[in-house]
Amino acid sequence: MTPIRIVLTNIFLLFTLSAYSENVVDSLVTAFDHQKGSQAARTAEAFFRYLAESGFTENTVELIPGSEADSVKALTLYWAGEWYYDIQDYDRSIEYSSKALSLSRKVSAKEIECDCDNILSIAYFRKSDFHKSLEYAKATLALGRELQDEERITYSLNTLAGICLASKQPAEGVKYVLEAIRICEKRNDSLKLAVRCGMAAEIHHSMGEDEKSLEYSRRAYDINKAMGLEDKAAVRLSQMAAAQIALGWYDDAEKSLLEALPELEKAGNMQSWAISCNQMGDICLQKGNHEKAVEYFRAALKVFTEKGDAYNKSHSHYGLSRALTPRNSNEAIEHLMLYTHIKDSLYNSEMNQGLNEYNARYRNEQITSERDHHLNSKRRILWCCIAAIALLAFAIWFLARRNKSIKFILDDTMAKLDAARKHTASRPSQTPERDVVEPLKAEIRKQIMEGKEVDLQEAAAVLCTTRSNLNRQIKTQTGGSSSALVTEVRIEMAKEILSGQKDKPVSEVAMLCGINDVSYFITLFKKVTGTTPKQWRDGNIGQ
Structure with missing residues (x-):
C-alpha cells in the first residue's frame, strides 16, 4: 500500500477523533446560552477550562469576580465563536459572535467588540458574503486604531488584503499587507510576520509576479523553520512550489512539495496536503508520469469532495481527465465533464471566481492570522526536563556575574531546590509543590538584562513546567x-x-x-x- 493510500485510510480516523471535542463544547455552549446567574458562570468556567485542557487556549480564561452578567456572556460567546470558526462551522461561529458583539457594545467592552468584528469578518468571508466581510473588517481596523492595538490592526489589514485578493484586486491588497508587515517588523513579532509574508506571496503570485512571490514565501518559510514550526513551514513550501511551477522550475517545486507533504499530513492539515497533491499531479504530468499523476489527483479529489471545496475539486477532475486519457479515455471524459460542470457553476461571476480561488488556499491560516491564543504547539516536555537544569545553572552563573545584589537570593534558591530534591528522593510517595517564586523572578530578571521581552512561556519551560501550572503556583504562593x-x-x-x-x-x-x-x-x-x-x-x- 502506497503512503498516499495509507493517509486516505486515516482521514476518517482524524475526523472521528475531533467529534468528541465538538460534542463537549456543543453541550457546554448550549447550556450556557440558556442559563443565568451563578449557574451560567459555573458553566462558563467549565467551558474555559475545557478550552485550555484541549490546547485551544494557552491558559484558562479567567472571569473577573464581580463582573456583570452581560460581560461574562459576551466573553463566553465570543470564545464560542472562535471555537466554531476553528472547526469550520461558520454558521454557528457567526451566531455566537453576533450575540457577543451586541453584548460587548452594550457593556462598552471595546476589546471584545473588536475581536468579535474580526471573527465575523473572516467567517462571512468563508460564507462568500463579501459585503458583510468588508463591513466587519473595516470595523475591526477602526477599533484597532482607536485602541492603539497594533496586533488587532494587523489582523484587520490581513483580512482586507485577503478580500482584495479574492475580489480580483490584488494590487489594492498590497498596501494593506505591506502596512501589516511593517507593524510586525516594528514589533519584532516573527510569528505574525511569517503569516503576513505568506499573504504577500499569495498576492504577488496572483499578480503574476512569481519571483517576488517566491521571495516572500521563502522569507516566511525561513521564519517558521527557525521557530521550529514545521507544520507552518510546510505550508510555506507549498506556496513556494506554486511560484516555482509558474516559473517552470518543476524540479525545485517537486523538491519543495515532497518535503511539505509528510509534515502537512502529520499536522492534520488535509486541505493544504490535498492542494500539494494537486500540484504534484501537475508536475508528474509535465514529466510524463501519468500513472503517478493519477494517484496524486485521486488522493486530492477524495479530500476536496469530503470538504466541499469545489474550486480545488475541479482542479483534481481536470488533472484526472488529462492523466487518464492515454489509458482510459471513457473515465477521462467523465472527469472532463465533471470539471466543466463545476467550472460553469463556480464562474458565474468574476467575484465568485476570485472568492473560490482564495478560499482554496491553505486552510484558514492566511486570513485568520494564526491567532496565538488557540494554535500553539505543545512543548516537548521531555526536552524541557533535560534542558531545565542546564538553563537554570547558566542563569545563576550569568546573574552572579552581572548583579551581585541578587547572589543571596540565588544561593537561597539553589539550597531550596537541593533540599526539595533530597526530600523527594527520600519520600517518593509525596510530591510537595516547590517554591517557584524566586526561580521565576531570577529568570524574569535574566530575560530583562538580556534585553528581551519578558516571555513567561519561555520562563515556564526553563522551570520545567507549563504556563498554566506556573500561573497557578504563583497565585497559590503569592496571592497575585x-x-x-x-x-x-x-x-x-x-x-x-x-x-x-x-x-x-x-x-x-x-x-x-x-x-x-x-x-x-x-x-x-x-x-x-x-x-x-x-x-x-x-x-x-x-x-
Whole structure:
C-alpha cells in the first residue's frame, strides 16, 4: 500500500477523533446560552477550562469576580465563536459572535467588540458574503486604531488584503499587507510576520509576479523553520512550489512539495496536503508520469469532495481527465465533464471566481492570522526536563556575574531546590509543590538584562513546567498573578539602579528595566512605591 493510500485510510480516523471535542463544547455552549446567574458562570468556567485542557487556549480564561452578567456572556460567546470558526462551522461561529458583539457594545467592552468584528469578518468571508466581510473588517481596523492595538490592526489589514485578493484586486491588497508587515517588523513579532509574508506571496503570485512571490514565501518559510514550526513551514513550501511551477522550475517545486507533504499530513492539515497533491499531479504530468499523476489527483479529489471545496475539486477532475486519457479515455471524459460542470457553476461571476480561488488556499491560516491564543504547539516536555537544569545553572552563573545584589537570593534558591530534591528522593510517595517564586523572578530578571521581552512561556519551560501550572503556583504562593511578579522584578531592578547610579537618567533606568516608555515607567513606579523614581532616589541616596 502506497503512503498516499495509507493517509486516505486515516482521514476518517482524524475526523472521528475531533467529534468528541465538538460534542463537549456543543453541550457546554448550549447550556450556557440558556442559563443565568451563578449557574451560567459555573458553566462558563467549565467551558474555559475545557478550552485550555484541549490546547485551544494557552491558559484558562479567567472571569473577573464581580463582573456583570452581560460581560461574562459576551466573553463566553465570543470564545464560542472562535471555537466554531476553528472547526469550520461558520454558521454557528457567526451566531455566537453576533450575540457577543451586541453584548460587548452594550457593556462598552471595546476589546471584545473588536475581536468579535474580526471573527465575523473572516467567517462571512468563508460564507462568500463579501459585503458583510468588508463591513466587519473595516470595523475591526477602526477599533484597532482607536485602541492603539497594533496586533488587532494587523489582523484587520490581513483580512482586507485577503478580500482584495479574492475580489480580483490584488494590487489594492498590497498596501494593506505591506502596512501589516511593517507593524510586525516594528514589533519584532516573527510569528505574525511569517503569516503576513505568506499573504504577500499569495498576492504577488496572483499578480503574476512569481519571483517576488517566491521571495516572500521563502522569507516566511525561513521564519517558521527557525521557530521550529514545521507544520507552518510546510505550508510555506507549498506556496513556494506554486511560484516555482509558474516559473517552470518543476524540479525545485517537486523538491519543495515532497518535503511539505509528510509534515502537512502529520499536522492534520488535509486541505493544504490535498492542494500539494494537486500540484504534484501537475508536475508528474509535465514529466510524463501519468500513472503517478493519477494517484496524486485521486488522493486530492477524495479530500476536496469530503470538504466541499469545489474550486480545488475541479482542479483534481481536470488533472484526472488529462492523466487518464492515454489509458482510459471513457473515465477521462467523465472527469472532463465533471470539471466543466463545476467550472460553469463556480464562474458565474468574476467575484465568485476570485472568492473560490482564495478560499482554496491553505486552510484558514492566511486570513485568520494564526491567532496565538488557540494554535500553539505543545512543548516537548521531555526536552524541557533535560534542558531545565542546564538553563537554570547558566542563569545563576550569568546573574552572579552581572548583579551581585541578587547572589543571596540565588544561593537561597539553589539550597531550596537541593533540599526539595533530597526530600523527594527520600519520600517518593509525596510530591510537595516547590517554591517557584524566586526561580521565576531570577529568570524574569535574566530575560530583562538580556534585553528581551519578558516571555513567561519561555520562563515556564526553563522551570520545567507549563504556563498554566506556573500561573497557578504563583497565585497559590503569592496571592497575585505572574504579571504582577514581572512588575515586582522591574521595580526591584529600578530601585537597585537608582540607588547605585545616582546620575543615571530615569529614561535609561526605564530601558534597563525593560520598559521603553518612560512615562509609563514613572506611572508604574509611583503606583507601586508611592513616589516617582526621582523622589525615591533623592530619598534613598547613601542608604
